[in-house]
Amino acid sequence: MNALALSAVCQAVRPGITTRELDRIAEDVIRSHGGVPAFLGYPNPDPFGPAYPATINASVGSELVHGIPGKRRLREGEIISIDVGTILDGYVGDSAVTVPVGAISTEAKRLLEVTEQALRIGIAASRVGSRFGDVSASIQEYVEAQGYNVVREYTGHGVGRDMHEDPQIPNWGKRDRGAPLRAGMTFALEPMVAIGSPDLYVKRDGWTVATTSGNLCAHFEHTLAVTDGEPEILTL
Ligand code: MG
Ligand code: MG
DSSP states (O other): OHHHHHHHHHHHOOTTOBHHHHHHHHHHHHHHTTOEESSTTOOOSSTTSOOOOSSEEEEETTEEEOOOOOSOBOOTTOEEEEEEEEEETTEEEEEEEEEESSSOOHHHHHHHHHHHHHHHHHHHTOSBTBBHHHHHHHHHHHHHHTTOEEOSSOOEEEOSSSSSEEEEEOSOOOTTOSOBOOTTOEEEEOOEEESSOOOEEEOTTSSOEEETTOOOEEEOBEEEEOOSSSOEETTO
């Protein structure tokens, strides 16, 4: 159902639409299927910061995550990262994509392809016999071999009845380290990739995270389950 909301938003992305309109689309899909938006009212990491006021994260251009939907109209050539979380029957789904607004530059297109491929590689590594360090390292090694950098401040995470459970799963790491993966574990992998420096800052709205360099960045995420065979993507 989280996937339905995310795909409805992606289909609506076009020049001229506002990020608030995208937010309404996601909220309508989630609520009409009996779900609850997981991000709405989410506490700020800063104890004095505002709770999250919307259903989706809509992060444009050099913004990476936690962009608050609003009056901003998308423009041809931009990229937008949409992150959606849903609570249904007491369990959370969390997934994200970065998509083009109309025609985008070759550079931006390649960034999206590499980040999505990094997620596929992380998922493929998520099997019994691996450790979390293997999953993290597989993402980092691929991204860096493509000439990009992984973000350090935000990570994948366990997902269950709560959106953010242990363990944290960074997009960098060392092989043969960390806990071994076991069948039945559920977690979100979310490669976040920047062109140039991956340093980030939080904008004055208290939520929106963007690259300090102003360079483009991208984010792809799925929630998955480890099984005795192929990993199962729960947010497809
Ligand atoms: Mg997410
Ligand atoms: Mg997540």
